[in-house]
Amino acid sequence: MPEVTVRVDGGIAVFCNPPNYPREYPSVTGFGSAVGVHPKAPLRDVNGVVGQVERELWKDGVVALGEIGLDRSVPEREWSRQEEMFVGLLELACPRRPVILHIRGQDTYSCEASALALRLMQKNVSPTQRIHLHCFTGTLDQVLSWSVGFPWCYFSISGLVARFDEVQKSAVRGIPADRLLVETNSPYLRVLSNKDNTPAYVGEVANAVAQIRKVTLGEILRTTAENGRRLYNL
Helix, strand or coil, rough: CCCCCCCCCEEEEEEHHHHHHHCCCCCEEEEEECCCCCCCCCCHHHHHHHHHHHHHHCCCCCCEEEEEEEECCCCHHHHHHHHHHHHHHCCCCCCEEEEEEEEEEECCHHHHHHHHHHHHHHHHCCCCCCCCCCCCCHHHHHHHHHHHHCCCCCEEEEEHHHHHHHHHHHHHHHHHHHHHCCCCCCCCCCCCCCCCCHHHHHHHHHHHHHHHCCCCHHHHHHHHHHHHHHHHHH
């Protein structure tokens, strides 16, 4: 059982491995699906992949584009391929459809990867684009930079929050309340545990965020639920 029990009545299921896209997407009130290509996916046919994702985005239940982005945990020879795929997929972005970004750098705060992703976004999408920065682990400067560049940017905190240092905690405190999200990133990243994760444990993430922001758990749950519904039109 979760250490913090909550009722999960909404969320996003993410499908970012093209060979495993489902024939149909879940249709449950309060929930939606996102379709994208994880930056670590070893795919090179940009035009073919973009065309495939575009077809999926028209299917019932799909409400967002993602995950897409940059992940520098792979060998450097793969970085240019990631950037090409990222820019190609951004052709499918539109302001009314959220884009879920996966950004992982080589340093603790992913500073260089975040800065590059921000530049690529500014070159290729509208400043009114809705953005979900998934598994955010960055700095307050990043919160400010993304917020200035994209006023509809939301920052999503995962179970990694339990390991945040003071720089990252300062960023969590600096996220505007109406741009804060929590997530489990199931089946990974459960708070302080190596066990498989599920959405049932999202209360543990919310509780850790509440402690950092010095507010009640109930406030975090209400705020992030409202933000999620607004971002995804659920």
